[in-house]
Amino acid sequence: MKIVLPAGEIEAPPEFRHFYLMDEDGIVKYPAPVLRRKASPVSRITPDIEALIQRMMASLKWWNGLGIAAPQVGVPLRLFIMAPPDQPMRVILNPRIIERSQEQVADLEGCLSIPALYGKVARARAIVLKGLNRHGKPIQLTLEGVAARIAQHEIDHLDGILFIDRADPATLFWSDPTPKEEEMV
Ligand code: ZN
Numbered sequence: 001m002k003i004v005l006p007a008g009e010i011e012a013p014p015e016f017r018h019f020y021l022m023d024e025d026g027i028v029k030y031p032a033p034v035l036r037r038k039a040s041p042v043s044r045i046t047p048d049i050e051a052l053i054q055r056m057m058a059s060l061k062w063w064n065g066l067g068i069a070a071p072q073v074g075v076p077l078r079l080f081i082m083a084p085p086d087q088p089m090r091v092i093l094n095p096r097i098i099e100r101s102q103e104q105v106a107d108l109e110g111c112l113s114i115p116a117l118y119g120k121v122a123r124a125r126a127i128v129l130k131g132l133n134r135h136g137k138p139i140q141l142t143l144e145g146v147a148a149r150i151a152q153h154e155i156d157h158l159d160g161i162l163f164i165d166r167a168d169p170a171t172l173f174w175s176d177p178t179p180k181e182e183e184m185v
Contacts, residue, residue, distance in 0.1 A: 019115035026059040036160040039076040067150040069157035080154035084147040091134035100124035119167035
């Protein structure tokens with residue numbers, strides 16, 4: 001199981017390779033092509049979209065994750081769910097970042113689609129986000145800290161960008177992703 005980085009490749013240790021083959025969690029794993037596609041806007045909230053949201057929530061809970069984007073369950077639509085610690089879970093459709101803080105913070109990230117790999121990614125400390133809520137109403141959110149990090153990671157997914165594209169390669173490491181021991185987006 002090779003992971004391709006901007007500057008080279010790394011190999012998953014044998015003890016973690018089975019995570020890339022599992023499907024009972026409903027999550028599409030690297031290197032599935034859908035993870036590299038640019039997702040399309042959601043035009044209308046249909047029963048299919050409601051079902052997709054339910055499916056994404058189930059996968060997120062399976063791993064006790066912090067966030068999930070629709071391409072991670074195989075659907076190339078611009079929709080993600082974020083569940084920052086001690087904050088309500090939010091569903092956001094067609095998100096757009098309209099403002100980013102100059103200040104960046106480097107912190108640890110993982111990804112449900114790239115199980116067992118972690119590394120530090122520099123992201124804007126705060127962002128202002130526009131989009132629609134799950135009822136199709138326009139929303140604007142100011143996010144900071146972990147919530148801002150999750151939203152930036154998930155919006156990257158909608159553009160086919162993965163955290164390994166942005167991570168500082170010197171900080172990458174492998175660790176068991178068993179639920180509740182690690183936080184993954
Ligand atoms: Zn991810």
